Amino acid sequence: xxxxxxxxxxxxxxxxxxxCMKCGKCTxxxxxxxxxxxxxxxxxxxxxxxxxxxLMNSKGIWTCxxxxxxxxxxxxxxxxxxxxxxxxxxxxxxxxxxxxKPEQIPALLDEELPQQAITSAFRxxxx
Amino acid sequence: MIMSYFPGCTLKTKGKELDxxxxxAAEALGFTLEELPDWQCCGAVYPMAKDEIATKLSSVxxxxxxxxxxxxxxxxxxxxHHVIKRVNGDMKNDPNMQLKANNYMGLDVPYTGETNVLHxxxxxxxxxxxxxxxxxxxxxxxxxxxxxxxxxxLLRPSKEMQMDNPExxxxxxxxxxxxGAEPVIYAMRNECCGGYVTLENKDFAAKKASAIMDxxxxxxxxxxxxxxxxxxxxxxxxxGSDLPVYYFTQLLAEAxxxx
Ligand code: SF4
Ligand code: SF4
Numbered sequence: 001x002x003x004x005x006x007x008x009x010x011x012x013x014x015x016x017x018x019x020c021m022k023c024g025k026c027t028x029x030x031x032x033x034x035x036x037x038x039x040x041x042x043x044x045x046x047x048x049x050x051x052x053x054x055l056m057n058s059k060g061i062w063t064c065x066x067x068x069x070x071x072x073x074x075x076x077x078x079x080x081x082x083x084x085x086x087x088x089x090x091x092x093x094x095x096x097x098x099x100x101k102p103e104q105i106p107a108l109l110d111e112e113l114p115q116q117a118i119t120s121a122f123r124x125x126x127x
Numbered sequence: 128m129i130m131s132y133f134p135g136c137t138l139k140t141k142g143k144e145l146d147x148x149x150x151x152a153a154e155a156l157g158f159t160l161e162e163l164p165d166w167q168c169c170g171a172v173y174p175m176a177k178d179e180i181a182t183k184l185s186s187v188x189x190x191x192x193x194x195x196x197x198x199x200x201x202x203x204x205x206x207x208h209h210v211i212k213r214v215n216g217d218m219k220n221d222p223n224m225q226l227k228a229n230n231y232m233g234l235d236v237p238y239t240g241e242t243n244v245l246h247x248x249x250x251x252x253x254x255x256x257x258x259x260x261x262x263x264x265x266x267x268x269x270x271x272x273x274x275x276x277x278x279x280x281l282l283r284p285s286k287e288m289q290m291d292n293p294e295x296x297x298x299x300x301x302x303x304x305x306x307g308a309e310p311v312i313y314a315m316r317n318e319c320c321g322g323y324v325t326l327e328n329k330d331f332a333a334k335k336a337s338a339i340m341d342x343x344x345x346x347x348x349x350x351x352x353x354x355x356x357x358x359x360x361x362x363x364x365x366x367g368s369d370l371p372v373y374y375f376t377q378l379l380a381e382a383x384x385x386x
Contacts, residue, residue, distance in 0.1 A: 014177030067319030
């Protein structure tokens with residue numbers, strides 16, 4: 001458990017996980033819940049409890065689609081996607097932890113791929 | 128009516144049809160999209176982290192440029208619209224963002240979110256009017272059954288985007304009626320297509336995209352329309368369906384006889 005890091009992540013997220021009433025609506029609506037080892041409501045709970053290292057090491061932070069369905073449908077305005085983004089950002093800001101490297105990009109391209117896909121992959125992972 | 132226009136990176140390259148037909152249709156409807164000089168890419172993803180400032184500045188520059196011209200700022204790409212609209216909200220409502228961006232940019236007149244950010248569909252609905260559009264249609268798309276795909280970025284978070292009801296939107300269906308076709312309502316129209324992870328997790332993106340295409344087809348659609356180049360790519364290339372996907376501006380231009 002890392003209280004300092006958890007505090008930082010809450011600040012980056014700008015939302016209060018303690019408002020969560022554990023209804024699970026965010027997870028029920030999440031199109032990626034089955035490919036995230038921690039589901040959105042668990043994210044919120046774990047950040048509240050300071051268990052952020054597990055989250056930072058989980059692959060699921062990169063499969064959240066940032067679709068904002070959990071933000072829209074959370075009855076308590078907890079905005080789980082912001083919590084997940086804060087964990088991604090915390091990882092990306094740590095030196096040497098880039099998720100996607102520019103050298104990897106050419107191999108991933110195809111004729112039709114829009115620039116937007118590349119730009120968003122970069123923005124999401126790299127400062 | 129002249130409006131400032133932010134095309135964005137993809138509309139100059141892979142998403143040219145969205146742009147070209149949008150401009151032609153605008154002229155036919157009596158408004159001009161004037162491309163902002165020296166616009167910079169919006170970054171394609173709204174930086175959700177509270178302390179991100181630098182990553183939002185390209186949007187702020189576009190917003191300031193439109194304000195200085197005294198014009199509304201129009202976008203066509205869902206992602207650009209999403210990013211610029213939300214950054215504008217931050218410039219209006221987040222004192223920290225306002226202070227830091229203005230300090231850094233050193234503008235003669237500080238910017239506090241004055242510019243109106245409109246998506247092209249909102250221009251059609253709120254400035255032109257769907258009834259007027261209907262009158263200007265010369266080749267109505269009679270008999271066509273069209274499924275509108277909203278996706279995520281136009282609608283959510285509705286508190287900030289304020290385009291339409293996020294769970295039961297009507298703007299694209301009203302558009303489809305105005306060009307003489309029949310809208311097909313299907314459950315997945317505002318669910319995520321997963322396009323965001325196509326670079327790294329194609330199988331997952333494909334699974335999400337196929338669910339949407341299958342749903343539209345099962346409800347009787349003969350094509351799908353979108354305003355997002357990434358959704359377009361994902362639905363078309365990964366969706367595994369024979370249903371064609373078009374940008375809404377392609378069908379608009381067709382109905383107006385300017386294609
Ligand atoms: S929807 Fe909101 S209140 Fe419900 S579990 Fe998720 S974060 Fe908590
Ligand atoms: S933003 Fe991420 S966590 Fe939230 S519903 Fe979408 S995919 Fe799930």
